Amino acid sequence: MNRLISVCSISSLLFLSVSRAFAFNFGLARVPDWMDSYIGVLVVVTCIFWLGLAATKPSGVPFKQLANVKISPLANFFRIGMFIAFAILMVIFFTGMGLRRYAEMTGAA
DSSP, rough: HHHHHHHHHHHHHHHTTTTTGGOEEEEEOOOGGGGGGHHHHHHHHHHHHHHHHHHHHHOOOOOGGGGGGGOOOHHHHHHHHHHHHHHHHHHHHHHHHHHHHHHHHHHHO
């Protein structure tokens, strides 16, 4: 529980400091500044679903084998929710990269 509290505290402090100075830019992976909040929220939601899945999955089953094992409806909710949040995150991330590249190519950036 202490780890969960520290992860939530650190992530909320990181996301509170989001501004243009802290724009998401890791060289190759750049997105427009206005997408930072969407990406940050989706990363937090994905982490929450992952933690929920880790807490509710059967103890002897690795994450890779969850599709082959009958799991509780709550664990299945966390698994599907994590998949959906991660898929939306990747769509927004790659769309943002494309928008940023287009803006750089046309000189609008």
